[in-house]
Amino acid sequence: MEMLSRFRSPKEQKEIIEKLGTGAIDVVIGTHRLVSKDVQFRNLGLLVIDEEQKFGVKVKDRLKHIRLEVDVLTLTATPIPRTLHLSLLGIRDISSLTTPPRDRVPIETRVGRFDEKLVRSAIIRELNRGGQVYFVHNRVHDIKDIASRLQAIVPEAKITIAHGQMHEDELEAAMIAFVTG
Secondary structure, X not given: OEEEOOOOXXXXXHHHHHHHHHOOOOOEEEOHHHHOOOOOOOOOOEEEEEOHHHOOHHHHHHHHXXXXXXXXXXXXXXXXXXXXXXXXXXXXXXXXXXXXXXXXXXXXXXXXXXXXXXXXXXXXXXXXXXXXXXXXXXXXXXXXXXXXXXXXXXXXXXXXXOOOOOOHHHHHHHHHHHHHO
């Protein structure tokens, strides 16, 4: 078992890639680094992808080609509309984990038109209980406008932008800022 990501030294990455090519590694865990063109698998049988919606367009395109040759298990708590649609049409199989962990507070999901008062109320309620908020927006080209709008609605909130087209270092910094509060 090995782990491949940019956090491994170039020498370690090279060794892992060579072992993947010869089949010397049975299980590899990694970031999108695993779908780089220099990574070849001798006999890949199963690809497990967690939170695919966070990947950029290039990574998703590479995954599309890999999917043709192997079994794929995709995991997510927040499916993107296209993936959900494919599942509802029966093009993709879907399994749901319906039993929450013990003591888990249920998540409430509502769909509706953008309502500034409702958005503010929901964010303030979550912040007051010591929680954090993911605000998902479906278009990168105007995500900064949405972030500015949210900042105006909830000026007391710290807002960070993260999306798959950001440079790796920027995205990592944004995610670390979110995790550390």
